[in-house]
Amino acid sequence: MDIQRNVTQISVFQIALLLAMAMNSTAILTAPAITVQYAQRDLWLSPLFSSVSGIIVLFLAIHLNRRFPGMTVIQYSEYCIGKWPGKIISGIFLLVVLHIGSIIVREYAEFVKGMFLDETPLLVIICGMVILSTYATRSGIEVIGRLAQLFVPGVMLTWVILLLLTIPDWDVMNIFPAFDGGILPAIRGSITPQGWFSEMFLLSFLLPHLKKNSPIKKWMIIMVVFAAINLSILNIISLFVFGNLVPTLTYPVMSLIRYVNIADFLQHIDALLLIIWVIGVFLKIVLFQYCIASGCAQWLNVEKFRPLVLPLGFLMVLFSLWSASSMQDLSAYLKDTSFFYAMIFFLIYPLGLFLIAIVRKPKIRRD
Amino acid sequence: MQKYIRWFTSFCLLGLLAGCWDQTEIDQLAIISAVGIDLTADNKIKLSAEIAVPKNASAGQESSAGGQSGGSQKMVRSAIGEDFNDALNHLQSVVPRRLFWGQVNILVIGDKLAKAGMLNQLSFFSGQKEARLTLYPFITKGDAVDILVKTFPLETDLSDLMSNQSKIQFKRRITFNKMLQNFNSVSEAMSLPWVLYDKKNGVPYIGGRAIFKNGKFIGAANMRETEGIAWVRNEIKHKVTSVKVDHGKGAGLNLTYSKTTLRPKIAGDQWEMHIDVQGEEDIIESSLGKEIMEPKTIDRIQKKAVMQIKSNIDEVMKKAQNQWSADIFGFDEVYYRKYPNLWETHKKNWNTIFPHIKVFINVDLKVYQRGLELTAN
Incomplete structure (x- = not known):
């Protein structure tokens, strides 16, 4: 198979923004509530441990891309493990990405329905998002990169301001005693977020479009550290404000922003959180949809991915409805299953490919 | 052809601009600003809501020009039910507009319900999506309504x-x-603002603290005891006190700075708590004449003020340990932070340990004379 010639390009900065947003947008909703179950008062330390798997998968994606320039995981798997096994595993891989993407859509819909639009049918919320993301995905990777560049700075600024507004309600002593049960609880609390960080392996689909000679490693490390610190700060603020109540909250970040009350004047600002969160999750869904569609095109040896976006978007709607029967089902998945699911396909599978590539040194026919 | 299709689609989309199909305008809402919950004589829940009545803007202008007075700007509706949710349903049926909970600021709970245990009736306010955790809870003597x-x-x-x-x-x-954090703690003890009604002036006021133990109301602390609680919890609000030095003569002091540090100590079986109070006070008025100029007098005032604070804390501490035996000061958290391992083994006995904690009070107060007129009288 020949290497696909790519004319579309995005910058390393755009990739970093896109991945940081993809990492943080869904994580901020549930991260404190999930990590606190194991980590107790040390929940702020967990994201820093979780970022380890993020760094590993980024390393794998970058090095596999060096070995197979211009190819994605769907393409080079055939070189590593043979044509047909590669096709089969890539098919499963795409299904997994589709499934995880759909679960993100469902998470978005559950949050919006639970918090704001309680009478709107789930399907309407899901379709609204998928139609939009389909439109954005069809426009190609350049547009997606620019969307990230356009939205993310504003989102980050708003996010920082929102967090700063909670300062008057901080009870800093809540953090003590730190490391009550040793370091182990914090590590156990980091396990579920490990799965979320490993989703960054989707970088593999973006690398072929990266401009030549970009300092990708530097930016990826900055991005992972930033994402981990951001989660850590959110966790610590939740602890400051809600203390022993954090485990009982469904969306700690929502409760946090609702708790803001500056001089009985600046309050009820939760709509701001919804705005930035919807933007973040939109970018994440677009990223997933792009990876599914372009991956599918490469898998089927189709020249253009564009015609595939809409049908796959339709599948995404269906998968998101099928993936969980209720909110409880969904959070059980996020808490327990998602880790193994994401780890197998985003960390262990690429690691296998990486080892095979080192040992067998497969030859690539260049055109 | 394509052009016409585009036009047609755009026109269809125009219909959506009208807004949401299930919109609720502000004049279809009953905005609740305060909620009262009581336990009735036959063990039912009585839910009362104070609903803001928006004043007509033009009417307001008229009244300021000397027209009729504004009249009532709120209305109160009550409903009785088996539990909170039942009462809520009944309340909605006596209010013609949809009840809106997003602006609720105040939650007043009658002491009967507080005695019986109110927590399981309040989950609405932590779980419902409109309600906010910023609510101020109050306990009142008699009925909240x-x-x-x-x-x-x-x-x-x-x-x-x-x-x-x-x-x-x-x-x-x-x-x-x-409040929820405190009820979630080991002691389940805390103090909430205690509201009384001043019949003469016709206003409710905060007249102390309602003491809770094991999640239930057990008694009220008066203003003096409340001050003691506030000293220990580092919650004292800067205020004016008067100190008598001799023969009814004395000085008025204004607290300008205060900080309380709790130092827990476990020596063998003896649990100790050192309460270190730091403070600065300004003399704002005195009936001591020229005496106030002498450093000795300042010393005496200082000693007296220190004694007052000490006895204040001591009193409430004795009452909390012996009469209420409720850890309203949050000592459990303090011990947990200092001795996490010991705490794990002792926390189930906390309610028997607390009354036997030896308390040491140490007050470090500085009194300054900074007034403009040095020799009053």
């Missing part, structure tokens, strides 16, 4: 009145969040 129905001269509604009062009295706001 009696306070809700009153009208007041200065503030438009109870919500304004009580939040202003608590701002004056407390250093940090005591919110629903703080």
Whole structure:
């Protein structure tokens, strides 16, 4: 198979923004509530441990891309493990990405329905998002990169301001005693977020479009550290404000922003959180949809991915409805299953490919 | 052809611009500003809501020009049910508009319900999506609805009145969040603002703290005891006190700075708590004449003020340990932070340990004379 010639390009900065947003947008909703179950008062330390798997998968994606320039995981798997096994595993891989993407859509819909639009049918919320993301995905990777560049700075600024507004309600002593049960609880609390960080392996689909000679490693490390610190700060603020109540909250970040009350004047600002969160999750869904569609095109040896976006978007709607029967089902998945699911396909599978590539040194026919 | 299709689609989309199909305008909402919950004589829940009545803007202008007075700007509706949710359903049926909970500021709970245990009736306020954890909880003597129905001269509604009062009295706001955190602690003990009604002036006021133990109301602390609690919890709000030095003569002191540090200690079986109070006071008035100029007098005033604070803390501490045996000071958290391992083994006995904690009070107070006129009288 020949290497696909790519004319579309995005910058390393755009990739970093896109991945940081993809990492943080869904994580901020549930991260404190999930990590606190194991980590107790040390929940702020967990994201820093979780970022380890993020760094590993980024390393794998970058090095596999060096070995197979211009190819994605769907393409080079055939070189590593043979044509047909590669096709089969890539098919499963795409299904997994589709499934995880759909679960993100469902998470978005559950949050919006639970918090704001309680009478709107789930399907309407899901379709609204998928139609939009389909439109954005069809426009190609350049547009997606620019969307990230356009939205993310504003989102980050708003996010920082929102967090700063909670300062008057901080009870800093809540953090003590730190490391009550040793370091182990914090590590156990980091396990579920490990799965979320490993989703960054989707970088593999973006690398072929990266401009030549970009300092990708530097930016990826900055991005992972930033994402981990951001989660850590959110966790610590939740602890400051809600203390022993954090485990009982469904969306700690929502409760946090609702708790803001500056001089009985600046309050009820939760709509701001919804705005930035919807933007973040939109970018994440677009990223997933792009990876599914372009991956599918490469898998089927189709020249253009564009015609595939809409049908796959339709599948995404269906998968998101099928993936969980209720909110409880969904959070059980996020808490327990998602880790193994994401780890197998985003960390262990690429690691296998990486080892095979080192040992067998497969030859690539260049055109 | 394509052009016409585009035009047609655009026109179809115009219909969506009208807004949401299930919109609720503000004049279809009953905006609740304060909620009262009581236990009736036959063990049912009585839910009362203070609903803001928006004043017509033009009517307001007329009245300021000397027209009729504004009249009532709120209304109160009550409903009785088996539990909170049942009462809620009944309440909605007596109010013609949809009840809106997003602006609820104040939660007043009658002492009967507080005695019986109120927590399981309050999950609505932590779980419902409109309600906020910023709510201020209050406990009142008698029925909450009696306070809700009153009208007041200065503030438009109870919500304004009580939040202003608590701002004056407390250093940090005591919110629903703080309340739940305290009930979630080992001791399940805490103190909430205790509201009384001043019949003469027709206003409710915060007249102390309601003491809770094991999640239940067990008694009220008066203003003096409340001050002691505030000293220990580092919640004292800067205020004026008077100190008598001799023969009815004395000075008025204004507290300008205060900080309380709790130092726990476990020596063998003896649990100790050292309460270190630091403070600075300014003399704002005196009846001591020229004496006030002498450093000796300042010393005496200082000693007297220290003694007052000490006895204040001591009194409430004795009462908390012996009479209430409720850890309203949050000592459990303090011990847990200092001795996490020991705490794990002792926390189930906390309620028997607490009354036997040996308390040491150490007050470090500085008194300054900074007035413009040095020799009053």
